[in-house]
Amino acid sequence: MKDREVIHAALHEIARRILLNRVLRELVYAAGVVLFSLLVFQLIRPAAGRAGMLLVAGLGIGLACFCIYVAWRAFRRVPLSQAAGEADARARLRDELKSACWFLTNEGATPFVREQVARAARTAQHLDPAALVPTRTPRNLPVVTALAVLLAATSWVMPQLSHSWETLARHDRPAYPKEAADLRARLKELPPDPEVQQVEQALSVIERPEASAEEVERAVKAVREAGEQMNMRAAAASEALADLAATMAGRADLARAAGALEDGRTQEAMAQIQRAVRDAAEGGMDTDRETLQRTLRIVEEADAVMQARNEIAEIQREMQDFHALSAQHSPYSPGQPDPSPPPEAGRVQLHSGGVSQLGARLRLDDDESKQEGSGVGMGSGDSPSLALEGASTARLDVQLQLEAVRIESGEGGEPADASWFLVPSREQAAAAGLASVREGQAYTRADVMSPARIPLRQRQLVKDYFINLHESQDQ
Amino acid sequence: MNTVVDRQIQAFRDQFQRVRDEIARVIVGNEDVVANVMTCLLARGHVLLEGIPGVGKTKLVQTMADAMHLRFSRVQFTPDLMPGDIIGTSIVREDDSGKKFFEFQRGPIFSNMVLADEINRATPKTQSALLEAMQENSVSAGGSTHALDQPFFVLATQNPIEMEGTYPLPEAQMDRFLFKLKLDFPDVGQLHTIVDRTTQQNEPEVERVLEREQILDMRETVRAIPVARPVQEYAIRLTLATHPESSGGHEMARKYVRFGSSPRGTQSLILGAKVHALMNDRVYVSCEDVRAVTLPAMRHRILLNFEAEAERIDPDQILQRILETVPEPKE
Numbered sequence: 072m073k074d075r076e077v078i079h080a081a082l083h084e085i086a087r088r089i090l091l092n093r094v095l096r097e098l099v100y101a102a103g104v105v106l107f108s109l110l111v112f113q114l115i116r117p118a119a120g121r122a123g124m125l126l127v128a129g130l131g132i133g134l135a136c137f138c139i140y141v142a143w144r145a146f147r148r149v150p151l152s153q154a155a156g157e158a159d160a161r162a163r164l165r166d167e168l169k170s171a172c173w174f175l176t177n178e179g180a181t182p183f184v185r186e187q188v189a190r191a192a193r194t195a196q197h198l199d200p201a202a203l204v205p206t207r208t209p210r211n212l213p214v215v216t217a218l219a220v221l222l223a224a225t226s227w228v229m230p231q232l233s234h235s236w237e238t239l240a241r242h243d244r245p246a247y248p249k250e251a252a253d254l255r256a257r258l259k260e261l262p263p264d265p266e267v268q269q270v271e272q273a274l275s276v277i278e279r280p281e282a283s284a285e286e287v288e289r290a291v292k293a294v295r296e297a298g299e300q301m302n303m304r305a306a307a308a309s310e311a312l313a314d315l316a317a318t319m320a321g322r323a324d325l326a327r328a329a330g331a332l333e334d335g336r337t338q339e340a341m342a343q344i345q346r347a348v349r350d351a352a353e354g355g356m357d358t359d360r361e362t363l364q365r366t367l368r369i370v371e372e373a374d375a376v377m378q379a380r381n382e383i384a385e386i387q388r389e390m391q392d393f394h395a396l397s398a399q400h401s402p403y404s405p406g407q408p409d410p411s412p413p414p415e416a417g418r419v420q421l422h423s424g425g426v427s428q429l430g431a432r433l434r435l436d437d438d439e440s441k442q443e444g445s446g447v448g449m450g451s452g453d454s455p456s457l458a459l460e461g462a463s464t465a466r467l468d469v470q471l472q473l474e475a476v477r478i479e480s481g482e483g484g485e486p487a488d489a490s491w492f493l494v495p496s497r498e499q500a501a502a503a504g505l506a507s508v509r510e511g512q513a514y515t516r517a518d519v520m521s522p523a524r525i526p527l528r529q530r531q532l533v534k535d536y537f538i539n540l541h542e543s544q545d546q
Numbered sequence: 547m548n549t550v551v552d553r554q555i556q557a558f559r560d561q562f563q564r565v566r567d568e569i570a571r572v573i574v575g576n577e578d579v580v581a582n583v584m585t586c587l588l589a590r591g592h593v594l595l596e597g598i599p600g601v602g603k604t605k606l607v608q609t610m611a612d613a614m615h616l617r618f619s620r621v622q623f624t625p626d627l628m629p630g631d632i633i634g635t636s637i638v639r640e641d642d643s644g645k646k647f648f649e650f651q652r653g654p655i656f657s658n659m660v661l662a663d664e665i666n667r668a669t670p671k672t673q674s675a676l677l678e679a680m681q682e683n684s685v686s687a688g689g690s691t692h693a694l695d696q697p698f699f700v701l702a703t704q705n706p707i708e709m710e711g712t713y714p715l716p717e718a719q720m721d722r723f724l725f726k727l728k729l730d731f732p733d734v735g736q737l738h739t740i741v742d743r744t745t746q747q748n749e750p751e752v753e754r755v756l757e758r759e760q761i762l763d764m765r766e767t768v769r770a771i772p773v774a775r776p777v778q779e780y781a782i783r784l785t786l787a788t789h790p791e792s793s794g795g796h797e798m799a800r801k802y803v804r805f806g807s808s809p810r811g812t813q814s815l816i817l818g819a820k821v822h823a824l825m826n827d828r829v830y831v832s833c834e835d836v837r838a839v840t841l842p843a844m845r846h847r848i849l850l851n852f853e854a855e856a857e858r859i860d861p862d863q864i865l866q867r868i869l870e871t872v873p874e875p876k877e
Contacts, residue, residue: 150877152776152877153876153877155877156776156875156876156877157876165828165832165833165834166774166776166777166830166832166833166834166874167828167830167832169774169776169777169877170772170774170776170777170830170831170832171830173774173775173776174772174774174830177775181770181772182549182550182551182770183551183770183771183772183829183830184772185551186549186551186552186829187772187829187830189549190829
């Protein structure tokens, strides 16, 4: 083999090893930069908000350009002269190979040049490229590995960093669409009341992933309002059932049904009434049968309202839990007011207005001859039904007693049925104190007449009483 | 396998070493100075020796001339020394028939080794006569040119003290010297040896170990050494690093140097490096050889500015920093 070939062979091998080391070094360096960029991106992404996509695009383009540059740097050819210089430096050859390499390509063949090349060839023959340029692990590999671990940790161990940004991008929108869908499915079994439809509509809003935080807040509020509405309807229904039970208690055949109603066993009460309807039909008492059928419908309606109230209350409670949970995940939520209803919201509230129409209807059914004028007013809501124009007025203490029927003590001084005692919402509690009503039973007329002692909620009732009394006296 | 070149290099080294050894019999210490003087002789250059009186400058040159069988002459430069006193003069002669004619009487410069002692004491006119002869290797007098015998080698000495009444060599003249060497004061051990050798009845004498022709052959060998471009590139980088206005100028040069080295500096580096390479059994010049001769080859070519003078920065300090920082070409 000629001197030139010997030198070139050695230098080619050294160049190959230099290239390999350079590629390794550059790739690890590039990986480090990419990982670091991703890590920084991972950390700043939540704060980027809607600019996240722009950031992703910028980062992608930047990293692509950087990778192309690194690839160009890593894979560019290693000239033999560079390999010779590297070998000289590592083997302390005092520029022997570098000079020989240059003489081989540039210098004329003088005796001294030939001698130098020959000497360099002998040196090159004894070189061990593997020992001279060993394959080295890049020095920054531990740093890159640490970055990779850190990135994995931020991506997997702290998922909120990688998953919550979409939520955050939609301005801290609480995310529980799946749970909302489950809740909505439960509504299908309920009668299509306006409140139920309102809740269903609100849940469908929450179900949409693209719904904004404001829309979700509005939906939650709508559910809460529907729940309150339902509570009032349920309270009215409860009162109606109580009145109905009191009325039915006068009839021997409905005594058991009345007892069941008083105890809140509406299903049993309905069964008893149905039996009474059948008996009336068999006995040919058509008037009684129709009355009983109306009574049965009232009980059924009241029962449906109660069930709907319970279901909506349950949905409201679960929504409260989901909302609170998702609000914890949102860094923007703590400052916002708590949209969830108060803990006592799920309970049925006692309202006087709701009973009026049902009670009036039952009384009318008992004695239609007493009917004067017509019954008007809402069957639900907390506004009292309008007084019957020209109706005979009951004594005020009687009416107030009717108002307080729900809190009559059962055995042992406890309320007969705890479910009847419904704690009002904060708003309602501010409007009327139930305790005041109970205490008011023992008041003298003077006490009752004192505006300061009349609970706000009952003032309208008292006022109506005196207006009617005045009109009756005129008549 | 011993090639012709191998034998040539081996002979070069042997002869070089023989001269050094022979000189070392008389001259105590200063081995590097001796080697550098030899380097200048073989690189066809001239040396400016600087040292305090009595450190053996004249003795060194005389010994070298004796060891190499060269004709030696010494000129003590004084303010009244005229150019003719160095190069010679035409005098009127009369032949047997009584006819008168001019004959050029050769001066002391017509020797192989000329010691110009305390060159800075002569007037610039006289200095120029010597320096012109050094550059041209010939002397013009009486309308004719007289070639100087080869090898022609000038060692000029300068006394760094007692500068009053002297004519310091201009930078352009200093540039003519290949190397500027500094003779250090001998240490205690060397002083003992000097006293022992020079105060007894029989002073050591040198033998002639090198003939004139051998020196000329060695000079040819030096010129034949090839220099690869990367090494040449390194020498150029070093030269440019001394230039304050150059893009490759060193930071220290920018601060302390008024004028950097001339291209003669680069030539000196390469020529000196060639001798150094041969002395180290190499047939090519490496960057290491260039570094080895940088100080003697460049120190007298750098003109310092006032700031350097004020801060007592000497050219050697600047060159050391340049050597530390200027990188070798990687390919």
